[in-house]
Amino acid sequence: MTTLDTVILNADVATATERFVADIGIAEGRIAAIGAFEHSAATVIDAGGRLVTPGGVDAHCHLDQPMGDGAVLADDFASGTVSAAHGGTTTVIPFACQMKGETVRAAVDDYHRRAGNKPVIDYAFHLIIADPTADVLDNELPALIGEGYTHFKIYMTYDDLKLKDREILDLLALAKREGALPMIHAENDDCIAWLTDILEEAGKIAPRFHADARPPVIEREAAHRAISLAELVDTPVLIVHVSGKAAMAQIREAQARGIRIYAETCPQYLFLTADDLAAPGFEGAKCICSPPPRSVEDQRHIWRGLRTGVFQVFSSDHAPFSFDDPRGKKNAGDNASFRVVPNGVPGIETRMPLLMSEGVLKNRIDVHRFVSLTSTGPAKMYGLYPRKGSIAPGADADLVIWDTDADLTLDNAMLHHNVDYTPYAGMRLSAWPKTVLSRGEVVIDDGECIAEAGRGQFLRSESPATVQPMYIRYD
């Protein structure tokens, strides 16, 4: 007889590779038994044959991140993690962002203060390196990587964040030496600035021109350059928020040559198009994000990339700026040029239900791919596996029990983020998390968050397996 804290009975378990019906035993926050076993447990949850998957790892979201332009993100570590949990996510990885002139350590310390006793689910940090000084390269970053910050983002655009190719090379060489994974925002900044000037001179400042200022070719060029720099240094990188066919083709071509280029995409590139930026008045600002949503054909290519393994990670890129808010989308005024509208869309709660409903239940991807993209893949990519991302003995008992017979129409009022809109309003979904457990504790119980603020734990990331040296050559 096994003594357990909690048992989940009759679960239709799906992992990235397996599917089986079993009971799941949990002790001290971890999975202790799977299968059919004698037990006594304080808490018994009958899954009733429902689908059970590992809790999601949202490996790209922005919570309480200070912005250079005075805009304010609507979600902090409280509302952001509550909203994430409702959507089946049990780990988030937001960004500790170094500002130019600031140390990376100051950004990390400040971000821990911001998290404070707010998170209801576990969290790790990515770093953003905006000022790779000699001290950052020689001292700070190697020390931080050793302390569990093993992944950092590099921007090729945005005035206060962008790095020169030479600086990127220095950071890639450091990542190779220290066993870290660089994530790259790939858009050609000079092309964006040149196109933006031309559009503004012609009076074309409405939200829809955001897409014209950032066409696929500028993302394709930057993706190609990022891949070339990684190839030169001979170290893996992950290209974040890939929007369509052109950039994806660069990644697929590099992968086919055996180069370790990883890639992430997001819901906005499956469910929005550039037409959404052309909504009447300033409404299109709700869908301004970078890279911008593309075409229906691009959406098809992104689905194909999810199916065929071009992408390892499906994240929300939750960047929650409220629409009707002078510190949100209207930070520069309510008819400002697209150039100064804060970039990003909300989506931390809808990420997993959208992919389950539109992907798995509509047979665009199978459930194993779903688990891999939303949980196992990001956990592996960022050094959190096997603690996170799996249903296996010893893993954290982060679990989602799904209702896959739901019939709901998405509406902002049903979501728990602090944003005044969802770009997916009106979509009909057939899947939603019913019960969510984090380290064995029920955090979402039939649609209600019962988790205590501050119960979320900070996770130190290991050096990811995905960047370890490979000794097999394919050429």
Ligand code: URP
């Ligand atoms: O538009 C976006 N993606 N905003 C969030 C910041 C970023 O570049 O990921």
Ligand code: ZN
């Ligand atoms: Zn980005």
Ligand code: ZN
């Ligand atoms: Zn982002």
